[in-house]
Amino acid sequence: MIAQPPPPQKRWITKPFPDSVEQRSAIESLTQSLNVSPFLAALLVQRGVYNYDAARVFFRPEIGHLHDPFAMKDMDRAVARLKRAMQPERQEKILIYGDYDVDGTTSVSLVYGFLKNYHPAIDYYIPDRYKEGYGISQQGIQWAAENGFSLIIALDCGIKSIERVAEAKALGVDFIICDHHRPGTELPDAAAVLDPKRDDCDYPYKELSGCGVGFKLLQAFCQHEQIDIQQLYPYLDLVAVSIASDIVPLTGENRVMAHHGLKYLNAAPRTGLKALIKIAGFSKELDITNLVFGLGPRINAAGRIQHAKAAVQLLLAESEEEADGFAMAINKHNNSRREFDSSITEQALAMIRQNEAMLSAKTTVLYDATWHKGVIGIVASRCIEHFHRPTIILTQSHDKAAGSARSVPGFDVYEAIEECADLLEQFGGHTFAAGMTMSVDNIDAFRQKFEEVVSRKITDEHLTPLIDIDLPLDFSEINDKLVRILKQMGPFGPHNMQPLFMTENVYLASDPIIMKEKHLKISVKQSRSGHTITAIGFGFAHMADQLRRGMPFSICYQVEQNVFNGNVSLQLMLKDIRI
Structure with missing residues (x-):
């Protein structure tokens, strides 16, 4: 032993x-x-x-402390394209497209929920985590084109979707991209690309969530159309949930929006969130921790176990009866997610403990074709609690290996993964969390190269809690x-x-x-x-x-x-x- x-x-x-x-x-x-x-x-x-x-x-923190949304690169183009689509003589069909996690589903609920008050020809689309994967999918673009949509507003995704946006353009579908992930060397050929992390964007705050970028688009739309901005503020409850769940810095604009979003959540939460608060058993005033560990995982569970559209339906629910039904279903998904999480974590920890090379490594890269794709990011975080080092958990998805990476404080796992790009089919993410897809045949080579890259960069301090x-x-x-x-x-x-x-x-x-x-x-x-x-x-x-x-x-x-x-x-x- x-x-x-x-x-x-x-x-x-x-x-x-x-x-x-x-x-x-x-x-x-x-x-x-x-x-x-x-x-x-x-x-x-x-x-x-x-x-x-x-x-x-x-x-x-006051709402007045928020920055002018038009300080963001391409915001004028985004509002102009949105306004053109909404002209009475055009009445273009607009599709609100968002990722399947908390940030994506709150973003879609925010932008769709607000804009449907001003434009009837609007719908939303959440990709299937297992059939379509992360980001803008071919299937989603095809569905939009076949159903007559000529403008897609992509939220919490799209900054690296060069090919997909080009395919959409060839089909007569424009994109407004609202993302907060790091761009690549090339930007998509969209009508507008809103991302404060663009090198050429002088926006004074860089750490918005995807939902936060969506909020800035709506803030700019209200300013341009002289809509009373007070109508937008109650949607800050959704922004607060996204900020908490996406683990973005609680500074600057995020702190202002989270502060006021929590006020709305505690005083008059929207019907869907009220049902979720009740089923989570919260009776005291909510804080960020309650959102991170109570509401966020339940919203996420919809897309992890079945389809994230259920999360949007909950967040947009208008009647208490409808909201309670969605909340109960999502809570069942969350219970299933916990069971998957627990059993897979046990398997992953056993794999490390039974392998001497893994025990002494600076990284953890594990693969099992049977693991549930919806919980591998959670399992990566659980492994870090026991073995404090950059961790990637992989499972099989459409004959490929799909993985989630998590890091330790102070170490940029995204940069390390970027150095292994030759072994990957696609990847994206942040300093402390990332996702990737690779050929199953490349797993061993990737494990070896990732270990080499991280060992070269990481310090003993990073590896100590x-x-x-x-x-x-x-x-x-x-x-x-x-x-x-x-x-x-x-x-x-x-x-x-x-x-x-x-x-x-x-x-x-x-x-x-x-x-x-x-x-x-x-x-x-x-x-x-x-x-x-x-x-x-x-x-x-x-x-x-x-x-x-x-x-x-x-x-x-x-x-x-x-x-x-x-x-x-x-x-x-x-x-x-x-x-």
């Missing part, structure tokens, strides 16, 4: 304390102008908030005001993560308690006689035997409010423990 390596110890990296002359001056100024502690002021300065005006923008700590925190600073202000720093996500703190030399105030055989509950104090506070560690039951009364240890954690049976208390959510 091959000896299993111990799990790597996590790296604790504490961000530098803001200590320059400018930063210390900013801390002093914020302490006075905001009436907060120097500790909270330092936390804000760490996030680039240096003065009262910046703090006002940070804590109160990282805990990014904001600041050391003294327990005396933990109070209701701290928690209240920390909550206002959301919505949290990439580049604006929930603050993580570290305290050294803490002690047990009582014996550890194991909950449900997996989780750890401890009472801790900062000195042998100090004030105690409860700390919860999910999945930390294995640490109970290592903790002893009177023995100092260090913890990193988030500070949260616990509400139980009407009682409110402060508690620490443990992220790691060091003896």
